[in-house]
Amino acid sequence: MDNAGGDPYTGYENYFNSENWLILLILLILSLVIFASIKAGGHALKRFRSYFDESELGNNSALTRMALNISDNFKTYSYAEHVASTVIFAVSAVVFYEFVFHFAFIHNADDALKIALLTLSIVIFGILSYIFGVVIPRNYASKNLIFSARFFALLFRMIFLITFPIVHLIKFIDNKTKNNFQKDDSDSAANEGTEEIRYLIEESSKSGYLDEDDHELMENVIDFTETTVKQIMVPRNKIVAAEINSESQVIIGKIIEEGYSRMPVFEKTIDNIIGIVNTRDILIAQMHGKLDDLRDFLRETVYTKENENIDALLKILQQKRLQLAVVLDAFGGTAGIVTMEDILEELVGEIQDEYDEEQALVEFVSENSFIVKASASIVDLNEILPKELPESDDYETLGGLITTETETIPESGEQHVLFGYNMVILNRSNRYIETVRLDLLSDE
Structure with a gap:
């Protein structure tokens, strides 16, 4: 049909018939379903190995082996997922636009209405893509992890084979970009690993694999490796310590008043802590009249920095079989002290011992x-x-x-x-x- 200089929409009457309307609707639904399937498959396969191995699955079928293989190599397969989901997303957007344009055309909408419909279509499609691309896939795959991983394994394998050349090109560009812009790849990989573990813990909790206590404990374990001594130490102004030349009655009075099992000992100034005493040793010595010189009861102590990670300090205390460490500031002065109990409380929560004052709820x-x-x-x-x-x-x-x-x-x-x-x-x-x-x- 010759339409030079005429209405650009002339000739669409035959295209926008009821049959094409139905085809557009089917294409839209199909593309959104495929989009959701790819996302659900990615969600399930990424976590498949983290939850199960062959001995737990009890079904060594070809699909199971394929799902485990994809899960083990998901970094590579994720490129294929992104390529496929991007293409399907684009197709869905085009089909949805055609669907809206069809509606506008058959109702002879003016330009203002067409712009309004287009804007509305973008909003609606954004909501639909979030529902089909995030909400439904994530919830379905979390509740049906084994089935989803097996069911979508073949789909992912097919997608990978189809997008193989593009995947390797993207992977090559990605690696080159990392080499040029990323100074410490190992730190980045560690951070990615930590975030992935956090995500797995959160999803496990939502799916019912972990109860509230286990969820909190596993979160504490992750935070444990990132917590520094400064964050948990008893600060300098709250340290209960004894001066090396103090009279025995002063020391005994402090021990009875405070009730601690160990006490730092300093010489002249709190910035010069020279050791730790076990208060039990002091009390026994006092009973036998042998508390002459506090130096006779000094035990080794560990000195650490404020920015030391508590997991590293815990290993040192365990190796030396000690219960307390002195924290030094940047100038070598005493910033605080930290005990084994303080460190363990970061994992399991508050520990109430026989000397702790019971507080009312x-x-x-x-x-x-x-x-x-x-x-x-x-x-x-x-x-x-x-x-x-x-x-x-x-x-x-x-x-x-x-x-x-x-x-x-x-x-x-x-x-x-x-x-x-x-x-x-x-x-x-x-x-x-x-x-x-x-x-x-x-x-x-």
Whole structure:
């Protein structure tokens, strides 16, 4: 048809018939399903080996072996996934645009309406792509990991074979780019590995593979390798120590008052800690009248830096069979001390020993104001507080409730109005809330 200089849309009447409308709809649905399948397959196959091996699967079928092979080499297969999903995404976008354009044409829409429809189509397609590309694949693959990995293994293998030349070109460019712009590839790889482990832990928890306690413990293990001595040490101004030339009665009085099993000993200044004494040794010596010189009871101590990782310090303390280390600042002075107990608490949470003062769950400040330990269970608090807090499978403690509702670990001083209370964070550690003030709000 000759249409020079005429309406650019003339001649589309035959193209936009009911049959083509149906074809466009089918193509759109099909492309979105394929897009979701690729994403679900990638999600499942990436984690397949992390959860299972051949002995656990009990089914050494060809698809199982293929799924394990892809999982073991997912870095290479991920390039194919990105290429295929990008192509399918582009096809889906074009089909969706044609679908919207068809609607605009058959209704004789003017230019303004066509622009509005195009803008709306972009928004709608963005929502659809997120649902089909993220929400559905992630949730489905997490709940059906073994089936998804086996089912999509063949699809991934086919995609890899089809995109083989493009994949190797992209991989070559990627490697060259890394070599040019990445100074420390090993650090980057370690960071990627850590983030991948974090993601696996989070997904395992969501899928029910890990309960709340196991999830918290595994998160602590990851954080453990990244935590420095400075973050957990007892600071200089809170150190309880004895001067080497102190009279025995002064030392005994300190031991009885503080109740610590070990005590640093310094000479003239706290910046010169020369050893550690076991308070049990001191008390026994005093009973037998042999506490003449504190130097006779000094034990070896370990000196460490503020930026030392606590996992490295733990190994040193274990090798030397010591319980306490002195932390030095940049000038060689005493910055603080750190104990084996402090380090282990970073893994398993607060350790209450026989010398620790037992704190009440709730301290009543006034009729409507309470200071509460964040580790207190919601069930116990509901027996004490005037207004009950909601119970949930997502958390067990007050700290868990706050972090679940705020989706973060609030800083000290932050305030959040939750379930009839103004909750003020009084203290928090590096990874969890310690104490909270609850101010009951008026129902008005």
